Amino acid sequence: MVGPASGARGGAAALVDTWRAHGIFNRWPVRYLPIRSDAALLEDLKLLGRSVRDFATLLAEHRRLAVHVHISRAGVAREVFFMSIALAARCPLVIQLHSAGFDPGLRYFLERAACVLVPCEAMKAQLRALVRNAHVVCLPPAVALEPLAPAEKPALVVFLGRLEASKGIYDLLDAVAALRAEVPELRLACAGDGDRIGVARYAQRLGIADAVKFTGWVGPSGKRALLEHAAVFALPSTSEGLPVSLLEAMSAGVPVVATPVGGVPEAVLDGVSGLLVAPGDKLGLERALRKLLLDRALAARLGIAARESARLRFSPERTLPRLEELYARLGVCESAAPLQPREGELKKAA
Numbered sequence: 001m002v003g004p005a006s007g008a009r010g011g012a013a014a015l016v017d018t019w020r021a022h023g024i025f026n027r028w029p030v031r032y033l034p035i036r037s038d039a040a041l042l043e044d045l046k047l048l049g050r051s052v053r054d055f056a057t058l059l060a061e062h063r064r065l066a067v068h069v070h071i072s073r074a075g076v077a078r079e080v081f082f083m084s085i086a087l088a089a090r091c092p093l094v095i096q097l098h099s100a101g102f103d104p105g106l107r108y109f110l111e112r113a114a115c116v117l118v119p120c121e122a123m124k125a126q127l128r129a130l131v132r133n134a135h136v137v138c139l140p141p142a143v144a145l146e147p148l149a150p151a152e153k154p155a156l157v158v159f160l161g162r163l164e165a166s167k168g169i170y171d172l173l174d175a176v177a178a179l180r181a182e183v184p185e186l187r188l189a190c191a192g193d194g195d196r197i198g199v200a201r202y203a204q205r206l207g208i209a210d211a212v213k214f215t216g217w218v219g220p221s222g223k224r225a226l227l228e229h230a231a232v233f234a235l236p237s238t239s240e241g242l243p244v245s246l247l248e249a250m251s252a253g254v255p256v257v258a259t260p261v262g263g264v265p266e267a268v269l270d271g272v273s274g275l276l277v278a279p280g281d282k283l284g285l286e287r288a289l290r291k292l293l294l295d296r297a298l299a300a301r302l303g304i305a306a307r308e309s310a311r312l313r314f315s316p317e318r319t320l321p322r323l324e325e326l327y328a329r330l331g332v333c334e335s336a337a338p339l340q341p342r343e344g345e346l347k348k349a350a
Contacts, residue, residue: 240264255274
């Protein structure tokens, strides 16, 4: 399996870490090769070099390997290298796409992969229309259930995502500014990379700079802390696949306000497990936030329903068996002696 290092930024790393925590690498002979990290360039290239070496060793030692490659929105040159070698060596190739849209240069690999995994039915339909020969399978993300957050919460809206217009952050700032008169204690926590300076300047222009906090990218413990205190999770994007951050909020029992784009409507039932507003509908976003901030009983009901939906549909116990079924169909056998890296290698990858 080829993908980001443990603890790296993005949904792909979070998913693999969840798989690891729930024993997939103990039950199956999987060797995980991290090929990108958040470390400085030199350390990142050293990580890549070690994984290239280990990949060559595995190909030399084993007559038949299945190669599972994770691809997110970041540049794909490293992934393309491993996929090219896999196809040249006639290894069954599994490609897992984590983001909506894909590099047109991937078409060659998508058409020849034994299986292409996507997180939602919306992406499956989109990909089948664009790459007709691809064998596409929907594998929902695995998200561990978090402890239910306290009932009494401050008026805190949490945004987890990249600070850019396509994520709806500017619409969210407008909605927060409009609600300050009714909810003076309202605060917005923005966790993510991106155009922090531009977003901060916009908040200042709206007169709400004191109400907006920027945390930068946060790891698992930071996300848990934010969601534990969140009254609402908001992600008014214009385009999505199926954002892991949304599922993490649902699993923590936080009521969500999102847009019905990509796979979001597959996870959130409007009025039952969250509230959906059209992309760019600032008034609708304002109304949805007002409803959840002022009607805490409704917010609690939606949060509980969201958590139960996440448990039934996105828990590792529900989703991992689908991956294991795929591995079995590819001829991989469960093993008590997986091809795990040594402990030292895990620390280097992290």
